[in-house]
Amino acid sequence: MPQEVEKYSKPTRILHWTHLVSFCLLFLTGLVLFIPGLGIIAQDSWTRVIHRIAAAVFIIAPLIYIPMNFKATCKGIKRAFTWGASDLGWLKAAPEYYFRGTEADMPPQDEMNTGQKLWWLIVLVSSVILIITGLIMWFGKTTASPATLQWMVFLHDIAFIAAGSGLLLHIYLGVIHPLMTESWKAITKGTISADYAKKHHAKWYEEVTKGKEVKS
């Protein structure tokens, strides 16, 4: 049996799946208002009720996760905003890898590679925008000024476009892309093979295995 290293802890995986399911619901019930011709599906407000229920889950899940995993949260947020020269190298080498499967030029990566980090950054920023503008539209509907509400829709749309397109890419890489097999295992079982970790997350692999036995 190949050696495995833990990539995502259980609470992180639970948060990921809770957030993914609620965000997919939010995405789809939002999409019907965005694409002309689909709006008719939303008649009688039912998609908007689902949107609110999913929004509640989307907001409450991290509120439970954060105090229980405070250190991991701080580390994770810091990571999203730490960018360096190797990120540029990764972005240059990425098309060759994702299209052709050639990874010779990929610089050694941390726990998150540049692409994952970019997505994580989009998730963080757009979630904050979506939640704030969404709450204003939800609870300020009868009290906020029409101009305020309209600009909230506008901002909600920008975050929706960024996060929605990113979501498609995220699901594609996690589930469909022919080379991405370990990422699915990482987010379901929590571990990736030591071999894969060495190749794709060299910096992180060194850190976690320093002075430790790799569990088998």
Next chain:
Amino acid sequence: MAKAILYDTTKCTACRACQVACKGWNELSAEVTTNRGTYENPPDLSPTTWLKIEFREIDPGGIVRWLFTRRACMHCTEAGCVKVCPSGALYHHELGFVAYDKDICTGCGYCADACPFNVPRSDRNLISGIAKMDKCTLCTTPGLDRLSNDLEPACVKSCPSEALQYGDRDQLIAEGKKRVESLINKGWTNANLYGENELGGLHVLYVLDDHPTVYGLPADPQISAATIAWQDVMQPIGWVVGGLTVLGLGLNYLVARASVNSDKEKENAARS
């Protein structure tokens, strides 16, 4: 041929027959009102009050004037509500009006925020978000459609002082201009016809004896900047970004699968 309503403020006696006829014909329930020291009631438009007469008291130069204005949907040609409605519940009627199919309203309330005249009203549950909008349909509500049955709108039918007229828009503009001219000749130098060109032309025209703002009407109604930024800029950007993402992923899949397969083939060939 576009139709319109012409409302002449100088002929209106504020009898509010139009208000009652609107409720009667459109099966809208009455509202409990309180005496607020004015004949004006209910205090505002609502899901069951699509039309109301507003009362204003002003005293320019010490002479008190009691002004009446009709408040209801203006049926704009460039209608903010139609522009933002995601389900097509709000649409332009062939006669030019902003018609409304309540069945497919999603309750999003975008129309209310986009309306330059603050007309649409919703019954709304704030927590669940369940809502339905209502506004004047100019008597084109399916099942209660007066216009296609060659009847004039209920409000016009009920008006005893001919302050309300219904007819071809072009004719009514000519008629309105004549009225304005005669008012100017009588000394009402600020008299004007409101609605001829505003927002591409309103389908409710007003003969006013003073500036629109005196009657509580915006002097230069516009589609809001947010509506344009959102509908004309951000949504198309969204379709392009989303479309390119899907295309790019499809392309990537085809190329990546081909190269993975050819790599495998090479491996197999090397082995055998």
